[in-house]
Every structure is written in structure tokens, then in C-alpha cells.
Amino acid sequence: MGGSDITAPIPAARLRLQRRLSRALFLLPIIFMLVFFALPLALTVVWSVFERTMFWMKPGFTLFAYENFFFSARLENFLSSMMHSSVSVVVSFVLGFPIAVFVRRRIPQVAQHRVILLFILPFMVSEIIRIFALRPVLQRTGLVNTVLLELGVISEPITAILYTPMGVIIGEVMSFLPFIVFAGFLAMEAVPKYIFEICDDLGAPRHRVFLDVILPLAAPGIFAGGVFIFVNGLGVALLPNILGGPGAVNAGLIATQAISALDFPLAMAVSAIMMATLLGLLYLGHRLFDLTRILSPIN
Amino acid sequence: MNQPNEIAVQVSGLSKNYGAVQALRGVDLSIGAGEYFVLLGPSGGGKTTLLRLLGGFIRPSAGQILLHGRDVSEQPPNRRPTSMVFQSFALFPHMTVAQNVGYGLRLRRLPKAEIASRVDAMLELVGLSALAGRMPHALSGGQQQRVQLGRSLVLEADILLLDEPLAALDAKLRKDMCLELKHLQEQVGITFVHVTHNQEEAMTVADNMAIIANGELVETGTAQDLYENPRRRFTADFIGENNIFDGRVSGLTSGGVDVDLGFAILTVDAHGQTPRVGDNVSVSVRSELVRVLGRGEAPDALLQSVPATYGEAVYLGLATSHVASLANGDAIVARHISRGDASDVFEAEAQVTYAWPRARMRLHLS
Numbered sequence A: 001m002g003g004s005d006i007t008a009p010i011p012a013a014r015l016r017l018q019r020r021l022s023r024a025l026f027l028l029p030i031i032f033m034l035v036f037f038a039l040p041l042a043l044t045v046v047w048s049v050f051e052r053t054m055f056w057m058k059p060g061f062t063l064f065a066y067e068n069f070f071f072s073a074r075l076e077n078f079l080s081s082m083m084h085s086s087v088s089v090v091v092s093f094v095l096g097f098p099i100a101v102f103v104r105r106r107i108p109q110v111a112q113h114r115v116i117l118l119f120i121l122p123f124m125v126s127e128i129i130r131i132f133a134l135r136p137v138l139q140r141t142g143l144v145n146t147v148l149l150e151l152g153v154i155s156e157p158i159t160a161i162l163y164t165p166m167g168v169i170i171g172e173v174m175s176f177l178p179f180i181v182f183a184g185f186l187a188m189e190a191v192p193k194y195i196f197e198i199c200d201d202l203g204a205p206r207h208r209v210f211l212d213v214i215l216p217l218a219a220p221g222i223f224a225g226g227v228f229i230f231v232n233g234l235g236v237a238l239l240p241n242i243l244g245g246p247g248a249v250n251a252g253l254i255a256t257q258a259i260s261a262l263d264f265p266l267a268m269a270v271s272a273i274m275m276a277t278l279l280g281l282l283y284l285g286h287r288l289f290d291l292t293r294i295l296s297p298i299n
Numbered sequence B: 001m002n003q004p005n006e007i008a009v010q011v012s013g014l015s016k017n018y019g020a021v022q023a024l025r026g027v028d029l030s031i032g033a034g035e036y037f038v039l040l041g042p043s044g045g046g047k048t049t050l051l052r053l054l055g056g057f058i059r060p061s062a063g064q065i066l067l068h069g070r071d072v073s074e075q076p077p078n079r080r081p082t083s084m085v086f087q088s089f090a091l092f093p094h095m096t097v098a099q100n101v102g103y104g105l106r107l108r109r110l111p112k113a114e115i116a117s118r119v120d121a122m123l124e125l126v127g128l129s130a131l132a133g134r135m136p137h138a139l140s141g142g143q144q145q146r147v148q149l150g151r152s153l154v155l156e157a158d159i160l161l162l163d164e165p166l167a168a169l170d171a172k173l174r175k176d177m178c179l180e181l182k183h184l185q186e187q188v189g190i191t192f193v194h195v196t197h198n199q200e201e202a203m204t205v206a207d208n209m210a211i212i213a214n215g216e217l218v219e220t221g222t223a224q225d226l227y228e229n230p231r232r233r234f235t236a237d238f239i240g241e242n243n244i245f246d247g248r249v250s251g252l253t254s255g256g257v258d259v260d261l262g263f264a265i266l267t268v269d270a271h272g273q274t275p276r277v278g279d280n281v282s283v284s285v286r287s288e289l290v291r292v293l294g295r296g297e298a299p300d301a302l303l304q305s306v307p308a309t310y311g312e313a314v315y316l317g318l319a320t321s322h323v324a325s326l327a328n329g330d331a332i333v334a335r336h337i338s339r340g341d342a343s344d345v346f347e348a349e350a351q352v353t354y355a356w357p358r359a360r361m362r363l364h365l366s
Helices: A012-048 A064-070 A073-106 A109-118 A127-132 A143-151 A165-190 A194-202 A206-235 A238-243 A251-260 A264-289 A291-295 B047-055 B097-107 B112-125 B141-153 B171-188 B199-205 B223-228 B233-238
Strands: B007-018 B021-032 B036-040 B062-067 B082-085 B159-163 B191-196 B208-213 B216-221 B242-253 B256-260 B265-268 B280-286 B291-293 B303-315 B319-325 B331-337 B351-357 B362-364
Touching: A012 A264, A064 A073, A064 A264, A073 A109, A073 A165, A073 A206, A073 A251, A073 A264, A109 A165, A127 A165, A127 A238, A165 A206, A165 A238, A194 A206, A194 B082, A194 B097, A194 B141, A206 A251, A206 A264, A206 A291, A238 A251, A251 A264, A264 A291, B007 B047, B007 B191, B021 B047, B021 B062, B021 B191, B021 B208, B021 B216, B036 B047, B036 B199, B047 B062, B047 B082, B047 B159, B047 B191, B082 B141, B097 B112, B097 B141, B112 B141, B112 B171, B141 B171, B171 B191, B171 B199, B191 B199, B199 B223, B208 B223, B208 B233, B216 B223, B216 B233, B233 B242, B233 B280, B233 B362, B242 B265, B256 B280, B291 B331, B303 B331
Parallel strands: B036 B191, B036 B208, B082 B159, B159 B191
Antiparallel strands: B007 B021, B007 B062, B208 B216, B242 B256, B242 B280, B256 B265, B280 B362, B291 B351, B303 B319, B303 B351, B319 B331
């Protein structure tokens, strides 16, 4: 090949091969998604209707696992963890979205990504350690209580902020806040800079700019960030495990506990229900905001 | 509705610095109410900076801005009697045409019925009634700019600022929109201040215009003034197609000013200017006034002529440019209306004579 003339025609056979190879390259991600996403998902549903045996399960069809879920305290726990996740989403949005708007509007373009990068730093620390570190802060004799007691703001320690749903919500906001910042930052891409000049020219007050312009334009991105937090709030077992108490069990923990009890069909059923919830949410979001817009910022 | 002598915009000593860069230096300018005024100049010359200062999007480093006699130098955009039409298709992408036009009125908390009727009237005016329910992405570039016009005009501000409103449109559409803008301005009767780098656009719409370059106001006047009698060398270079000769004043006579180019001496009317002997000056003449004399044709006393070496002809449709070089190496251009016959053909390297009416030469001291 070394000395071949650049104008020499490439043999037709080689061209065909190249074309076939490049087409195969596009198939790779599809195969990956089939093997590692669609297949496990299907198996989850299939296994959830298998019959439970002593240590594993055997093929069959029974809705016992679902019955076990819907007619026990598990459903109640699942619903309340949905509530707590929703609260986390709202709190994260209120705290995180203004950060995203601030970075977009006030930080010079060249520095924006560096500032956003700062929010990735906490993720360099293992999740367990990050969440565990909240205990000495929130517990009865922890940082928050000690400071408030010393300052005389409270007369006895607050016990409602650890081993309670409140503790889980604090942990969720701590862990997932960066996601709403990222999502918000990306969502703001759909809000062109000139918009703010028009608003200045028309004399729109800040809250109107936010409600009438930023929010509708950034809605798909905000929704995506919100769904991410909501689903993690439902699914990450670690948070209620470390920060929660008897009233703060989420779907992830229910599934984990079922696996510990060697009740695999139940674990699969919980997972399937979680998955259905997520798909339902995504469908709703797509109908409302057309989520494909996230990937194509308006020019 | 406006007094003929009323001044809409009065700017004095206006400067804007960005760090060490002086975007605008000591500009004095006044624009009459109801005028269509154009700020014309090369890109990066400071004209948009001036417009944005008028609109209140940036604050001046020095100087004062009076709009209808009121000092607004430190006021935000919405406290000024101005409204802005932006360069790119700056619309709210999530609102329909009617919502875009009506948003400013909604912010003013006008009753719904009044908003609807004013939006309808405005859409009628800018010719978009049929598209009231369309989203911006479903509109053409020209339609989007009309929506912007509607959004600004509906607020009934006294001064409309237009920042290169037609720059993103293709040539044909730009021409049509130019005339439409002009007629629209005549219809609504408010002051338009329009920024452009396009000469033809400027001349089409402007009652008066200002040339702005390198952060300075070079010259103001009507399109005809600036085209036919530019005072500054820069204007002559920028507007139309001029032959410019740089030389030195060698004598002052009753017939005018003698300017020595080295290979020829031109005698030019001073037009009220007072040059001194020894000053470096320029003389310009429009290329369409210059003719290449045919063989055996002698210049008469009213013509100024110079010898040149013929270069080439550039056919431009309506006109043909005959390019030649002068004794000092500079190019000289004569534009003839294309005749398409042998009388307009010259041989390369031939010694020819270029001539133009003496009275049409202009002297530039700076």
C-alpha cells in the first residue's frame, strides 16, 4: 500500500467491505443495549411470575409475588418513598436550578464548564462514605444539634433529621443535587442569550422572565433531571439503609431485603413495578414536553 | 404628530471603552424626530455599540444621551422611549407569532381584549395576519423579522432601534424588505435608527445617515450628500466607487487649490475648505464620471485628464469597469455603461487618457 497513488481507484470489493463494516459498527450499540438492557429487563418481568423455591425459583406462572407486594406494608412503603422522592425533586430543583441559571447567565463562557465541573468533585468520593458522613452531622449528638444547642436556638436535640424520612430526603438532596445542576445547565442551552435582551427591552421583571420564558424553554431538561432524581430516590437502597428508619424504606431497599430473604420473584416484581413507574413517567414527560428537544437545543 | 424641529436623539461626547479598547470615541450626533436615520459603517466600527448605548443595553463610559430632551444615560432599556429590533431572528421560540407580538403588552397588564385588538392591528400592519398562530420555527427569515418589528412597534415607543435587521436575509429579500421598512416608517411616523454595513440598504431607507468607523463619527448627511459631496476621504473611500488621489497642496489660486500628485497637478475647488500650501490632502472623483478617451479624442478645457497605462476591462452587466495604472503605480477606474461594441474595447498596455469633469472633483483635507 505504501507507494500507492492517491488517485488510484479503490477496488469495488474493498468499498463494499468498508460499507458493510461501517454498518456493522452501528449495530454494536444495538447489540449492547439488547444484551445488557432489554434482555435483563425482560428477564426481570419473566422471573417475577416464577414460583419461589427454597433457594431459587422454578419456571411457572404465579402472581404471588405481586400479591405479596400489593397486599402488605410494602405498597405503603413504596408509595411513601414516592412521596419522599417527589419532595427531594422539588427541594433539589429549588436549590439547584438557580445555580444552573446563575452559571449560565453570570459566569464568563470560558469558565462555565469549570464551575460545573466543581459539582462533579463530590462524586470522586465513594457514595457509601459520602452518605455515611452525614450521620455525624445529623445525629443526636451531631454537628447540627451541637451547634444549635450551643447557640441556644433549641433546648433539646432534634431527632427528626436522622433515621427518619427527613434524613433520607436530606441525603437524597445531598447526593442528587448535582444532577439537577447538570440538567439545568444543559436545559439552559435551549434558552438563547438574546431572549434576555428582548426581556430587558420589553421591561419584563425577573420573575416573569423566569416563569414565562426560562421555565417553558428549559422544561424538558428540568423534567429529565427531575426524573433522574425521582427514580434514584426510589431505587437507591443505600440511602434509607444508612439514613432511614422504620418509616423510610424505598423500593430499592424492599428489593434488597427480598433478595436477602431469598425471595427472588418478589425482588423481581418490585423491580418490574419500579421500571413500569419510570417508563410511565418518561411517557408522560414526552407527551408534555417532547423530550427529544433536550438533544436539539433551539437555535 | 412630531414637531418638525423636535430632536429625538441628542448625543454628546459619547464614549464607550471595553478595557483598553475604545469602541466609541466622543461621538456628537443629533437625530430629528420622525426621521429615518441610518448608522452606516464597516463591521467593528462602533455603530452597533452606539445603537446599544441608545437602547440602554450598555452604559456609556463618558458622555450624555438625551432622548426627546430627557437624559437617559443611566436608565435601563425599559425606562427609555426606545424599542429594539435585533439582528438575528430574536423571537420567543415557544410562543406563537401573536403571543410574541403581544408579550410586551401582557407585561403591561393591559386588558386581554385590548391586547388582542392591538396585536391584530399590528399583524395587519406588518402583513402577518394569516400567520398569527404559527410558531417562529415555521416562519421564513423575512417573516421572523416582521414579527420582531411587530413586537417592537406594538409598544408604541417613540424611537425604534434596528440592529442590522436585514443582515441575515438573502439579497433579493433584503431589497424588498428595505422598501417595506421605509414605507412602514412613513406610515407610523416615529423615529427609526437603523444600523447596517450595507450601503445600498442604507441609501434605500435613510432620510439622513451617519458614517461610523474606528469608533468615530466620520460624517453625517443625506444619502445624496455623502455620495456626491463627501467631506472626508474615508467617506469617499467607503461610499460608492471613487478614484482617490493622495497629494500635496502646491499652490492656491483663484481657480482653486493645486494638488500635486507627483505625475500631474489637479486643480480643485476648495468648497469652502481652507487648505494651506504643503498640506497632505486627497482628491476624489467618482468612477462613473471618469471616461477613457478614444484615440484622437482630445480633452476639452472642462475636463481634467491624466495619462495611464490600460490594464483590463471588468464586465459587470450594467457597467464595465476599465482599470488602468497611473504613472505612480496607483490604479484608476473608469466605469462606462456597457455598450457591448468595439468602441469600448482597449488594448492591454496601451497608453490611454483618462478624463473627468474638473468641477466634479472633491478635495478632502482629512
